[in-house]
Amino acid sequence: MGILDWTILCVTLLFIVAYGVWRTRGSKNVDDYVKGGSEAQWWTIGLSVMATQASAITFLSTPGQAFHDGMGFVQFYFGLPIAMIIICMVFIPLYHKMKVYTAYEFLEGRFDLKTRSLAAILFLIQRGLAAGITIFAPSIILSAVLGWDLGTLNVIIGTLVIIYTVSGGTKAVSVTQKQQMFVIMTGMFITFFFILGYLPADITFSKAMKIAGASDKLNILDFSFDTSSRYTFWSGITGGLFLALAYFGTDQSQVQRYLTGKSIRESQLGLVFNGIFKIPMQFFILLVGVMVFVFYQYNPSPLNFNPAATKAVMESEYAADYELLQQGQVELEAQKRIAQNGFSAALEIKEYTAVEEAKQQIIRINKMDSINRVAAKTLIKQANQKIETNDKDYVFIHFILNNLPRGLIGLLLAVILSAAMSSTASELNALGTITALDLYKRNNKEALSEKQYVQVSKGFTLMWGVVAIGIAFVADLFDNLIQLVNIIGSIFYGNVLGIFLLAFFFKFVKGNAVFFAAIVTQIIILVMYYNLIHVYPSGEEKLGYLWLNFYGAAIVISLSLVFESVDRLLRRPLSKNN
Template sequence: MGTLDWLIVAVYGVIVIAIGLAASGKQNNTDEYFRGSRQLPWWAVGLSIIATSFSAASLLGGPGQGYGHGFLWLQLQLGDLLGYGLVIGLFLPFFVGLNLTTAYEYLEKRFDAKTRSLGSFCFLLFVISRLGALLFGASVVVSTVTGLDLAIAILIVGIFSIVYTVTGGITAVVWTDVLQFAMIFVGIGAGIWAAINGVEGGFGALWQAAGEGDKLAVVDLSWDPDNLYSLPTALFGYGIFAFAVAGTNQQSVQRYVSCADVPSARKAILLGWFSGFIGVAATLLLGVLLFGFYSLNAGLPETVGGDGILPFFIVNQVPVGASGFLVAAIFAAAMSSIDSALHSVSTCMTVDFYDRYFAKNSKYDSLTVAKFLIIVWGILGILSAFYVASTEQDLLPFLVTYSAIFLGPLLGIFLMGILLPRVNANGAFYGTVAAVILIVIGTEIGWLGNLGIWRSALTIPTAVLLGYGISLFGGTPSRRSLAGLTIWTKEPAFKPIGRPGLEDNRDNDDEYDY
């Protein structure tokens, strides 16, 4: 890292902080802080959707995947398209049309308060576990390419993310995500430029070497449930997992509900998918070209592989200037995920717990509480990253398992609510709890050890079947808990006349006949 490289990174940091400060002047209430008053342009929300999931691990893992497997990882984008398509068709009209702030408000409207709290709690467990890993992964890369001590890198990444997230709310998060996604492409472009100019013959020579190494394949039509690089597994196994992430993850839902209406949210989702497709393709292309580069130029140690290929290339091959853009891109990829995690956790804890249970008897307004929670969870995330650094454990398998354990049953709750009018509040709640317990036990004793990406495909129907079965032993849901809240009962909800005190759903009020 030369002076010019540090200057590029510093300028990027100043711009991010400036966006946060500019947005802070407009954050006067929770609707502005959590949803941007639903005035954010759909194209900015769309880029923010993909930037949120495009972490530092994505920027490093993409070139590693391209180096080792060519373009086969691109097949997973078809699974993402399936997942987003299901969200658009099933969930989006309810999330945006009901004027929600969190996805889990729907669960109270359809079921009851305890089911809403359960859904929000499952999401919180998922994000909290992920936050430390995001901070640690980003900090390792920053430490490697800059020479900074790992502890200092963790503090820099963590504190920087906290400052602009707490300052500007969702508006700052979305607009910095747009900047960060643009910076990611600038960084990838700098890496591709360095690789092309590092060999005689340029792009043509790199492409030919990659072809000779069988790195140009895009599709694998073989049926292998254990192989994520086969098209059926990438489309259906990963597609179901992507549906769970895109449909129940508040980090994504918060973007949808920040759009002005359903058509705008639909366009934002489709733009997010397309941008992700281009972004993944670009990182894979960089990896394929790096394979060609090191095939023509000796110098990649056998101990370097996977996520370590790009940092090694930056340190040893990328010239001054281009290194700064690549490091800034890694910062951008890291913070676009961290800021979203912090803001979504704060939103859920404020809206689903503080506003729901404590605000009436508290002297603190919700906006103050939300900002305070971002700081608290940012500090906890930093401490979690230090813990991860001390254990030196491999987190990827754990995080995949953890995501399936909580997001799979969480998707089951929403599917019960939207698709099955017969499911009542107790069925949804206790069926989901039972499903989580069964999955945890099955994982611990080895029943589910070999399912891999298909684990979500098992956990979702498990929760749905248990929830439906338990519901059969109870009353049918009330008319008010169904009207406008399922795909089969689209008539608008009504207010009961002369029957006060029905704020909570009841399983035996105004029953439908089935």
């Protein structure tokens, strides 16, 4: 990184922090601090909702996901537009009607205090873990690639977010996220066009897509009913739907974004905006990853994109074996370029047999490439068991640092850190609010003034910021960062969503039945995760994690109905005839 990169990076981040503090200084009451004075317009809500979900993980991990596995991940979002419609019709009117500050405040009115507290605690657990990971994600990758100290990066990112989130609350999060989304999407579009410019002169975008298709990177739709597959059309519109309903409808980090709306209509339009543009945005980010794949068909790439992994094996007794693999990879890349040129030529003459023969050659070389990379991971593991061999999260940052011009590198690093800050800010804001209002205020018998509750909210937000930094220090990469965050959500979201669905549509079910059903359900989901998913980190699990959202909601609803029926039977007085 040169001086220009550092200047762009530092100026961008400092401007966002300073702007957030300046625009939102002096919150006078809880309504100002938690709901931003209920002044937000729909475009602010829509951008804030998108920025909250689009963490650094999205921009680091998603292109790498597409590089390795293609565009199929976009199916994960297929249930989102349906979820937005349901939330606009059911959730938002109820929240506004009851004038709640938090989603879980609604549950006390419908059930009781213990059910509200349980839902709040489940949220705090999963969102607290996620906040730590959204700090850890860019830190671990930038640390490995740039040689920066991991702990220092965790503290820097966490501290920058804490400064303006504690200072201005919800309004600070919303106003900074507009700038962050502008920086993020500008950087991604510039990168996309640079990749196109780096391809050989005769490779147009259309031809690049055919090259990607020949390597099975454009298989978007999977209509199979295989529940062990992580991403299918059916898991997207069922498990993905339930995950989106839970995340946008019951997760305070999102609910707090649209509770700031000037009216029900503004909140609804903000979510409709998200429902329309979220899938195209994710599709585009995946497409950038596919284009990076095409770029590396014509340019050399490392056996493993994680530089720490390469360093570990080259400093071990397996260095000679790894060098042999690297030499084989160089020869394989030469064959790859020849095969791609042959495929391109076949496309020009439009001769079906020639195209198919060239495609089969590409498939054969891809298999050899895959075997080589698996062998490299095996050597790395033998050299150091603690090193992360799965390099999906390093692909995009490797491309940025090694191929983009000076200045643009600084902008892209600003993109990554801005995304980390935007998502983490929403999470800390929500964590502080839930702790202050759902737990502290509701269970504190001493009455405090509005100003004191603002200070309490700021204190809890600061506390959660410190906790998130602490979690970042002990976090692990797992298989793929974007999948890790979604897995954590899926473990808890289905249960919480089921509680809300019971509140909305099953008026005869009471608090005791829901409370005990939710506890049992959470235990069942944890057992299912551990036995059907956790023991298969490679992705070939017995149950795709998205289905946990569906099962969690279905189980808690079913158990609540059973418990309520049993309770009513036990409380029914004996008839006179008996």
